[in-house]
């Protein structure tokens with residue numbers, strides 16, 4: 001593992017070996033709406049050096065279109081076809097890989113990002129409706145009924161998670177043995193405000209544990225997004241680097257995709273965490289903002 005922090009010769013050698021960068025977002029570029037120091041400048045300089053810049057996030061709360069707006073709002077140069085999120089990966093998988101039947105629908109536990117990407121792919125979906133938010137109609141459990149039309153449950157980060165949504169998702173998966181159990185990602189925490197909070201994986205456990213089933217994960221480290229990106233841009237994997245803050249998603253995603261990997265220490269991974277794992281990044285730096 002090559003430590004790049006403060007080593008300009010090592011950084012130059014690293015930069016000379018890479019043509020394309022896949023940047024994770026939460027914990028690498030920003031914490032919430034706070035951009036990490038000097039990252040805007042580094043991204044801009046990489047573009048001026050002729051490097052290709054792509055963004056690959058497990059955060060399913062926003063669609064690609066909504067993420068583009070966030071980049072613009074934060075004055076970060078980005079283009080629609082550079083952005084890949086786990087909500088898009090899930091919608092792509094359901095439409096193109098599952099070839100989801102038109103007479104079936106997806107029950108969504110998640111936020112607008114998932115709904116917008118399913119709409120973009122023309123996939124029918126329900127969930128996170130007023131009924132789902134209305135807990136008063138839970139006087140008895142009989143209001144939670146199976147629905148054979150539900151052909152898949154898609155689970156993503158949901159700030160408004162509640163018992164009713166979990167009970168509905170559980171019911172569809174428990175009774176419909178052919179119902180696909182899908183999740184955008186399984187990150188256990190996410191970084192914000194200089195600390196971490198429960199992530200999608202923490203919420204997902206409340207469903208996978210009672211079902212005693214693991215979902216198909218569509219985000220990092222799984223290959224769905226990697227294959228879409230590599231095929232779309234015909235990338236040379238050996239001269240492509242995944243830059244991330246989480247070892248069991250970003251760095252594993254890069255390694256499994258045959259890419260180089262750079263771990264940044266501005267997100268969820270601590271120095272102690274790095275010592276305690278067998279997932280070893282090729283390179284490590286204290287912050288993306290320190291690269292240039």
Ligand SMILES: O=C(O)[C@H](O)[C@H](O)COP(=O)(O)O
Nearest residue numbers: 025026058059187190199200
């Ligand atoms: O909890 C989550 O969904 C993830 O931790 C979070 O959103 C990860 O986003 P990323 O670091 O992949 O941009």
Ligand SMILES: [Mg+2]
Nearest residue numbers: 024026027245
């Ligand atoms: Mg991250």
